[in-house]
Amino acid sequence: MNKRSNLPVRPTWCWRRWIVSGQEDLWIERLQSHADINWVMTEKPGCVRILLEAYARKPAAVTALAHTFGGKVRRVQAAEWVGTQTAAPTRIGTHLEIIHAPTRTRQPTTHRLCIPHGVAFGSGDHATTHMLLGALFKHGDWSHTSVLDLGTGSGVLALAARLLGAHKIVATDFDPEAVRTARQNETLNFSTPLIRWQCADVKKLRSPARHDLVLANLFSGILGEAAPQIAGSVAMGGQLWLSGILRTQEQEVTAAYRAQKLTLTRALHRGKWVMLQWQKKLKSRRAIST
Numbered sequence: 001m002n003k004r005s006n007l008p009v010r011p012t013w014c015w016r017r018w019i020v021s022g023q024e025d026l027w028i029e030r031l032q033s034h035a036d037i038n039w040v041m042t043e044k045p046g047c048v049r050i051l052l053e054a055y056a057r058k059p060a061a062v063t064a065l066a067h068t069f070g071g072k073v074r075r076v077q078a079a080e081w082v083g084t085q086t087a088a089p090t091r092i093g094t095h096l097e098i099i100h101a102p103t104r105t106r107q108p109t110t111h112r113l114c115i116p117h118g119v120a121f122g123s124g125d126h127a128t129t130h131m132l133l134g135a136l137f138k139h140g141d142w143s144h145t146s147v148l149d150l151g152t153g154s155g156v157l158a159l160a161a162r163l164l165g166a167h168k169i170v171a172t173d174f175d176p177e178a179v180r181t182a183r184q185n186e187t188l189n190f191s192t193p194l195i196r197w198q199c200a201d202v203k204k205l206r207s208p209a210r211h212d213l214v215l216a217n218l219f220s221g222i223l224g225e226a227a228p229q230i231a232g233s234v235a236m237g238g239q240l241w242l243s244g245i246l247r248t249q250e251q252e253v254t255a256a257y258r259a260q261k262l263t264l265t266r267a268l269h270r271g272k273w274v275m276l277q278w279q280k281k282l283k284s285r286r287a288i289s290t
């Protein structure tokens with residue numbers, strides 16, 4: 001059985017229907033405009049159809065899908081969802097191991113985070129998160145890097161940045177349950193709190209503080225809509241790393257951030273997903289003095 005998903009956030013309602021194999025991209029694009037759902041596709045060997053399920057916290061989000069695309073809606077028990085998650089650790093090369101249940105054993109050579117499955121997005125194994133984690137571990141000096149993690153989910157990226165030595169980290173999500181979970185995950189992994197967790201919608205971001213490194217693993221639609229706010233949170237000379245973008249939406253997102261006067265430094269592709277790394281130029285001396 002082959003599963004692909006953007007992993008549900010605290011799912012309580014599920015919409016499901018069978019789709020024709022080969023039409024996955026079309027369905028991913030259709031579902032991307034529904035910001036309040038998370039989906040999973042399940043392929044079974046020898047089966048020409050794929051089971052598509054979308055999860056949401058409110059029934060209205062999934063009944064709207066059933067109204068538009070047919071299919072069935074049902075309520076999901078929390079225990080049922082947790083039971084579908086894999087317990088295998090997630091590895092980012094040889095740098096980081098993310099385990100999903102607390103344990104006493106420790107590999108001294110590997111950084112380790114414990115992120116239990118089942119409540120907020122961000123176990124680390126999704127390609128969009130994996131690419132960002134890989135880039136974090138390649139990032140050089142952390143001693144003076146302030147980090148902003150937008151759409152933190154389980155807090156996985158903020159926690160990895162803390163593990164690496166970032167001294168000032170702010171992490172936000174518009175889902176209060178995700179913020180609560182992320183804060184708990186910090187307690188699970190570190191003896192003292194350091195990260196500032198905030199419940200906030202990225203589209204309403206009015207942060208006066210600017211950050212050296214801004215991370216945003218969000219749907220392309222939100223990245224596009226909130227481009228001025230997201231780009232505005234990057235310090236002069238700082239970097240912005242965007243993930244959660246489908247290849248088919250790469251151009252659209254690229255145009256939105258070029259319009260914010262950011263320079264694209266790297267595009268990383270994995271399967272259908274793209275991560276874009278941007279730099280905000282330092283102001284020239286002349287521009288500062290005028």
Ligand SMILES: C[S@@+](CC[C@H](N)C(=O)[O-])C[C@H]1O[C@@H](n2cnc3c(N)ncnc32)[C@H](O)[C@@H]1O
Pocket residue numbers: 009035120121122123124128129132150151152153154155156157172173174175178200201202203217218219222244
């Ligand atoms: C794809 S998950 C990323 C989680 C984690 N950062 C990672 O990389 O695995 C996106 C997260 O963004 C949050 N989110 C979606 N739209 C948002 C918005 N408009 N403002 C703030 N957070 C948002 C969701 O609640 C979810 O936790």
